[in-house]
Amino acid sequence: MIYLSLFSISFLAATILPLSSELMLAGLIATSNYDNLLLLIVASFGNVMGSIINWILGFYSRNLTIKKWVPFKGKQIENSSRWFNKFGKWSLLFAWVPIIGDPLTLVAGLLRVKFIEFLILVTIGKVSRYFLIYYLI
Secondary structure (H helix, E strand, C coil): CHHHHHHHHHHHHCCCCCCCHHHHHHHHHHHCCCCHHHHHHHHHHHHHHHHHHHHHHHHHCHHHHHCCCCCCCHHHHHHHHHHHHHHHHHHHHHCCCCCCHHHHHHHHHHCCCCHHHHHHHHHHHHHHHHHHHHHHC
16 A cells, blocks of 8 residues: 555656655655565656656647646746756756656657657656665665
């Protein structure tokens, strides 16, 4: 059940809600009651899946960003677009960064970044962040 909770928090942290999957992961690792490798895999998978949802939203709905119910504000999308224009697809390595990271994955979809490139770069960035948390604890 704890793995499902970690997956859910990690997934939601990459999409709509301003949650911190890092805190939950750090707490679970610190307790030493769980398989740390499985915790890293579950958190990474959930967070990457959330980013994929953002990419899909961006890719298939260019007009979606003007809707009030969309969780990303115009300013966030604008900042992420600047990052993307400055660093190109390599900016996806920073999809884990608070505030700009999640909208960055939406912008990647809006700009029609190839899915496989998106997936590889986002996965490298997000998994690296979780490994860093693991080694710091």
